[in-house]
Amino acid sequence: MRRYSIWLAVALLLITVAVGYTLKLRIDKARALHARPAPPIKPVDEGIAPSGWAWWKDDPQTGRRVVTVNARSFEGTHDPSTFELTGVALRLFEKNGKSYTYIKTEKARFDEGSQVLKSEAPVYIVRNVPADKDAEDPKEAQRHVRITTTGVTYETKTGKASTSDAASFLFTEGNGTAVGVEYDPNTKLLHLKSKVSLNWIGKGPVERQMHIEAGDLAYKEAEQKIYLSPWSRMTRQGTTIEARNTVVTLLDGHLHQIDGDHGSGSDVREDRTTHYSADKMTALFDEDGNLVQLIGDQNARVESDQPAAKTVLTGARADLRFTLASKTQGAGEDVESQLHLVMADGHAVAESAPVPQAGVTLAETRILRSEHIELELKPGGKDLKEIRTSSQAQLEFKPNRPDQAHRIVDASHMRVIYGAGSYVDTFLGWNVQTHTDKPAALVKPKTGPDGKPIPPAPALTWSDTMTTKFAPNSNQVASIDQTGHFRYEEGPRKASAEKAFLDQSINRITLDGRARVLDDTGSATGDKIIMNQTSGDMDAIGHVLSTHEPDRNEKPGTSMLDASQPMQAQADQMQTRDGNSKVFYEGHVVMWQGANRISADQIAIDRDTQSLSAAGNVVSELMDNKGGDNPSANPIYTTVRAPRLTYRDDTRIATYTEGVHLVRDKMTITAKQIEAHLTPKSAETKNESSLDHAIATGEVTISDAISSTRTRTGTGEHCEYYTKQDKVVLNGGAPQMVDSYKGVIKGQQLTYFSGEDHLIVDGKKKQLAFTRMKKK
Secondary structure: OHHHHHHHHHHHHHHHEEEEEEEEOOHHOOOOOOOOOOOOOOOOOOEOOOOOOOEEOOOOOOEEEEEEEEEEEEEEEEEOEEEEEEEEEEEEOOOOOOEEEEEEEEEEEEOOOOOEEEEOOOOEEEEEEEOOOOOHHHHHOOOOEEEOOEEEEEEOOOEEEEEEEEEEEEEOOOEEEEEEEEEEEEOOOOEEEEEEEEEEEEOOOHHHOEEEEEEEEEEEEOOEEEEEEEEEEEEEEOEEEEEEEEEEEOOOEEEEEEEEEEEEEEEEEEEEEEEEEEEEEEEEEEEOEEEEEEEEEEEEEEEEOOEEEEEEEEEEEEEEEEEEEEEEOOOEEEEEEEEEEEEEEEEEEEEEOOOOEEEEEOOOOEEEEEEEEEEEOOOOOOEEEEEEEOOOOOEEOOOOOOOOEEEEEEEEEEEEOOHHHHHHHEEEEEEEEEEEEEEEHHHOOOOOOOOOEEOOOOOEEEEEEEEEEOOOOOEEEEEEEEEEEEEEEOOOOOEEEEEEOOOOOOEEEEEEEEEEEEEEEEEEEEEOOOOOOOOEEEEEEEEEEEEEEEOOOOOOOOOOOOOOOEEEEEEEEEEEHHHOOOEEEEEEEEEEOEEEEEEEEEEEEEOOOOOOOOOEEEEEEEEEOOOOOOOOOOOEEEEEEEEEEEEEOOOEEEEOOOOOEEOOEEEEEEEEEEEEEEOOOOOOOOOOOOEEEEEEEEEEEEEEOOOOOEEEEEEEEEEEEEOOOOOOEOOOOOEEEEEEEEEEEEEEEEEEEEOOOOOEEEEOOOOOOOOEEEOO
C-alpha cells in the first residue's frame, strides 16, 4: 500500500482550488488584459455571447500562463448583476508552468453583489496534467486524479469553496466519496462533512485495498494531519481498526501515524482471529503505507482465537509489532503486514483457554500475570511461537476437569514455547515457587476431632529453574524438571534435592543429588530417590540413610530391635512398596534402633506380616541389661553372624541359617541354625529387644570362657541356651562337654549353669554317663 493518504488531501483540495479559480473569473472583467474580444453585447440590461468565449491570463513577472478559460456561451445581466457561463473548460497552471489542473462544468453562475459563484451542474476535475498533454484525452485523464461533484459554491472574498452535495474521486490507485465538502485556502483546511468513504488499492491487487470510513473528515494541510470524527473505520483484507476522534498524521506526503480514542480492531486470517482494543490507540505505518506497529494505551486488550486455544492479553499498555512478508497473489508478488510480536505492560495478564476438540483431552486454562509480557508469533502471524516475561511473573493452571490439579507457578521470569498448531511445547521458569492443590476427586477426605472435614494441604515446591514439557498437540503436561536447591512440602511431607524430575505419563518423581524425603513417620536420604506418585512406591539409590519413627499405636512386639526407638538404616539402595508396608535394603546394609543393630548385604521388612529377612553377611547385635532396673549394670550384647536371617514379630523368633555364630558375653555358639527367641514385649518389660533364649541345631559347638585360664566347650546336634539362668542344655548326636580344668563329660543330655559352674549329666538308659576327669 503506497501513499494512499495523499489522494485524500489532494483530491479534496483540488475541488476548492479549481472552484476558487473559476469563481475568480469575474465576468465583469472579461475584457481585461489579454482577453480576446467577444461578440457584441446588446446595450440593454443583459449581455449575450452565444457563439463562444475565451479568456486567459499570464504572470506579469515570469510570463508563464496562469489560467485559460473557454466557454460555449456567456450571458450577463445588470439587475440583478449575475453572469452565466455554459460549457466551461478551465485550466489552472502550477507556478512552474509544467502541469495544470483541468476543470470542466456545463454551467456556472456568478452573483456580483455577493461575489459568490455557484455551479449546480456536475463539476469534473483532472489533477496534475502535464502542460503538453490534453486532459480531454480519456487515456491521459486515466493517469491522474479525477473528481466529480455538484452544487459547488465559491466565495471570491474569502476564497472558501463548498458543496453540500456528494463528491466522488477517482485516481490511479483508488477512489472515494463524501457528502458535503468545504475548503478554506486561508487556513488550508479541507472539510468532508459526512459519509466519508475512501478506497486505496495501491500497487497491489484489488483484494488488498484499504477502505476508510468516517462521519466527518478535516484535513489541515499546514499540520499535515487529517482529523476523523466522531467515528472512523479502516479496513484492509481481514484487518479492521475502529476509533473515535481519530487523527491521521502524514509525513512527506506518506501515511505515518493514526491516533484514535476508544480504538478497537480485528485481524482475521484463515483459522485465526485477533481482536484488540484500548482507550487510546496509535497505528504506525512505513512509507509504503504498510502497518508496522499498533500501540494501545489504557485498558489495552488483545484477543486471539485459534483452533487449539483462545488467548486474551490485557494490560495498561499493549504494543503490537508487524513484519512485512512477501506473498504470491495471483501472478505477482504482494507485501502484507503480519502480526509478529505483542507486548503488554502494567499489570499485564495473558489468559489462554483451551478450545474443546474431538479426541483431545481438555487441558487447563493458563493465566500468566506480570508487569511485562511478550507474545511472539511464528512467521505468517498464524501460530504462537513464545510467551515470555522479563520480570516477576505468576502462571496459574486453572482446572477444567474434576481430575485436574490447580497449580500456581511464581518465578522471577518465564518463557512459554509453543510447538505446532499453537500447542504448548515447553515452559521455562527461573527462581520458581509452585503451589498445587490436588483435585478433590483424587484426594481421600479427612476429618478432624470435631468431625469436620480437613482441607488437604497444598503441595509446594521451590527451585532455581523449572522446565515443563508438554505432550505434542495436547497442552497436557508430560514432564517437569526442577533444578537447583529443589524443595518440596505437602503438609508433614517434605523433600529436597539438587534436581527433581516428574514424568507425568507414569506419575513418577525422581530426586537427584543429595535427595531427601521425610514426613511424620520417618525420612530417607540418598544420591537419588525415585517416587511413584500413584502407588506410593519409592526407590533410593546411593548412600541411602532412612529413619522410621516408632508407631505408638502398634501393639507390643512389632520390632526385632527396639520399638521405642526410631528405626534407622543405611544401604546402597532402598525400596518401599505397597504403601511403605514393604521395605527392601540392598548393599552394605546397616539397620539399628537404639543400641541394637543388624547389618547384611540385603534386608527386607514386611510391616503387614511384621517380618524381617536378611541375607548375605548377616550380623545382628542385641543389647540387654542383666542388671534389670539397675542403670549402673554393664550392658550385655548378643552378636549373631550368619548368611541368612528371618524374623517374625508374632513369634518373636529370629532364625539364623546356613552356618551361624552367636556370641553373648563369654558364651559363643556355632551351629547350622540358631533360633533366637526374643523377650516378649509388654509394658512391664519395657521396649528392649533382648535375647530370652536361643535354640541351636546342626553341628552345634558351644564355648564358655569361664575365666582367663579355664574354658568349657560342648558339642552336639542340639543346644538350648537360656539367658536369665545362664543355662545350657546340650543334646542330640553324641553330646559332650570338654572342660579345660575338669576334663571330658559325655551323656545323653548335658545341662550346665555357667554362672554357678554346675553340671548335670543324663546318661542313656541302662548306661552310665562317661566322665574322664583331668588329673591335677
